Amino acid sequence: MQAAVKKQLKPVAINAAGQVATPPDLVQRVTAVIEAVRQGYLDALPIAAAIVTLDSEPYIECANDLFRLIAEWDERLGERAISRVPILNSGPIGARLVTFMNGEEAAHQFETADGRNVAGRHFTVRFARLKTVEGQPSRFLLSLIDKTAQVETEKSLRSEMLRDTLTGLPNRFAFNERVDAVLADPNFREGAYAVLAVDMTRFSRVNECMGALAGDELLITFARRLVSALRPTDMLARTSGDEFGILLRLDRGLSDAMRAAERIKAVLTLPFRLSDLEIRVDCAIGCAILNQGVSSADEVLRNAQFALKRAKRQGVTEVYEPIEAQAVRRRFSLETELRVAIESEALKLAFQPLVALDTGKVAGFEALARWEHDGHQIPPSDFIPVAEESGLIVQLGRWALSTAMQTLADWDARAGRALPLGVSVNLSPIQISRDDVTALVSGALGATGVSGNRLTLEVTESAIIHDPDRVAAVLNAMKRFNVRIAMDDFGTGFTSLASLQKLPIDVLKIDQAFVSDMLANGDSTAIVRAVLSLARALGMETTAEGIDSDDLAEMLTELGCTYGQGYHYAEPLAADQAFAYFMARNA
Known part of the structure; x- marks a missing residue:
């Protein structure tokens, strides 16, 4: 066995300096082994990869088959310079590779395409600096991850999206x-x-x-x-x-x-x-x-x-127009503030007198919601539409009815007797459609002990048009409590005479648009005269809204209007002021 080993061993040459002399083919064999290891490493990778050597001109030292397939180039055929590799001499990969090799980054990664308009491919490109061996040129690992299928799928999904x-x-x-x-x-x-x-x-x-x-x-x-x-x-x-x-x-x-x-x-x-x-x-x-x-x-x-x-x-x-968005934002802001005001009972009722035109005495008051916020009054024309749009009108309507009836009961208590006056409360179309008005009215009358004939519910023509069957059912139910019904703003909507005949209407309120113009406009006078004649024929009373002068009051009295309402008599008053006004005018 020793003989066999000796046979395999070759004599080692010693040079004149006493150093071991390198056999002529040893460098080639070691280089071949290193190259084989590098190639084996690249071939084992599941992605396209190549090793680039930085010499006088950067070149591909070795690559795996995936890289050769993508690059459509083979370094084994002799052309190794990166300037000869199609995927590196056009598009951003080659230029960025040169910049990376001349820099000091350890690694660099980016997304790119091969630059083709048709059948182009997409890659994740990564450069990595390999460990430098003394006396050897710098080497870099270039890897390409083909993302074409993923990118195309994303594009397709995005297009569909x-x-x-x-x-x-x-x-x-x-x-x-x-x-x-x-x-x-x-x-x-x-x-x-x-x-x-x-x-x-x-x-x-x-x-x-x-x-x-x-x-x-x-x-x-x-x-x-x-x-x-x-x-x-x-x-x-x-x-x-x-x-x-x-x-x-x-x-x-x-x-x-x-x-x-x-x-x-x-x-x-x-x-x-x-x-x-x-x-x-x-x-x-x-x-x-x-x-x-x-x-x-x-x-x-x-x-x-x-x-x-x-x-x-x-x-x-x-x-x-920019003011439109401001108005919408203002309405949303008002909705929030109004909800808080209703829950905290920050609203008040004001009472505007209804005067019997033949006697000049106060026959009742219309209860009107008033809202003071941050030191100034919010007009009802601002917050009532917001309440209707948001549904807060239901809560607002409940509060108005119960507060008005309680105020009437308090006035009776102060006078020591049931006063000969009533109170009118507005009933919203939304409240009629969403709320149990019958139970609400029954509860308010029962809680205050006020008789039903002293309460008038005012409905608009739009409420009747919106849901005539439900309105008819609600209003007929009110008659069980002897509650009076007034049609507000009559003449401004589309109520038919048939509706007036079928519904239990007690009072027609003539809109102030006709009333305030009577002295100057003969057409307005003719319209008011026609409404008054219609009311008399149907056995209804009438209320003229918007009376602002004594002459207008006299004309309406002569025409036979039952009640008058407007600033000629009084503006809407606080509860205590309204009571004092009634006692003074009816004394």
Whole structure:
């Protein structure tokens, strides 16, 4: 065995300096082993990788098959310089690699593409600096992770996310992105763009009568007509059910937006054919101009929708006015403050006298809600609509009824007898539809001991039109308590004579718009005279609102009006003042 080992060992040469002499082929064998290890390492990697050596000209020292496949190049064929590798000599990878090699970073990673317009690939590219061996050139590991499938899937998903599946148009997200891009453009010029909000009329009617499929068909056809009315540079998107948004570039100012609206109206003049029917569909259009005062696409579209809401009422294209958003914010603020005021009983009732015109004595008072907030009075014309819109009118109405009845009971107690006067309380249409008015009135009468014939509930014509059957049921139920019913602002709505005949109305209140103009306008006098004649024929009493002079009071007395109300007699008074007013006038 020793002989075998000796046979394998080769004699070691010693040079003149006493050092071991390196055999001529040892360097080549060691180099080959190192290269084989490097190649094996690269081949074992699941990603495309290559080792780049920094020499007079950077070159690929070795690479794995995945790298050769992606790079469409093979260093084993002789051309190793990175300037010869297609994926490195075009696009950002080669340039960034050179910068990295000349720098001091240990590693660097970024996302990029290979620069091809067609069938391009996407990569996560990573550079890493390898440990330097003394006397050897610097080496770097270049790896490419192919993200093409992931990127394409994300693009596809994003495209679907930004596309309306029914019409094929961009959806609200895509529209907002485009508008935000315009606002963020450093070259953005105020007034250079506008957004139109277009709402289809009668769409819900089509859906109800013909079904969802017909509604979808109408939406698709409607969208195509909108496209035909726009310029190639305009962007059309479906922003909600039957609402569309349009981003317009304004070359000649607001007139461009108005002309676009006219073109849209024009393409809708022809009827839409659905199945065997022809249906005419119009639209309402609101416009908002992009300017420095808006910060996002949502705000611009909301502004256009403010204008759209007004356009629906007016029947013409409307342009957003900043005061509209301020008014909406004010209404929301009022809603919050009003809710707190109702819960904390911060509101008060004021009482305006109702005077019998033939005797001049006070026959009753109308209870009116008053709200003082932060040291100033909030007009009822501001907070009552907010209460109705938010539903707070139910709580407000309950409070007003119970407070008015309790005040009447307190007056009786102060006088030591049941006073010959009543109180009128307004009943909102929303309160009639949402609240149990019968139980509410019954509870208020029972709690105060006041007889029902001293309470008058005032309803408006709009309440009767809104839900005539429910109103009739509620008002007839009131008659079980002998409560009187007054129709407020008569003559300003659309109440039919049939409604007057069917409903248990006791008093017609003539709106002050007719009353205050009687002395100067013969037509107003004729209208009031007609209402008074109608009331007498139906056995009803009448109250004239807005009496502001003695001459007007005398004219109404001569015409046979029962009661008068207005600043000629007194403004709305606090409870104690109203009691004193009654006692003095009726003494």
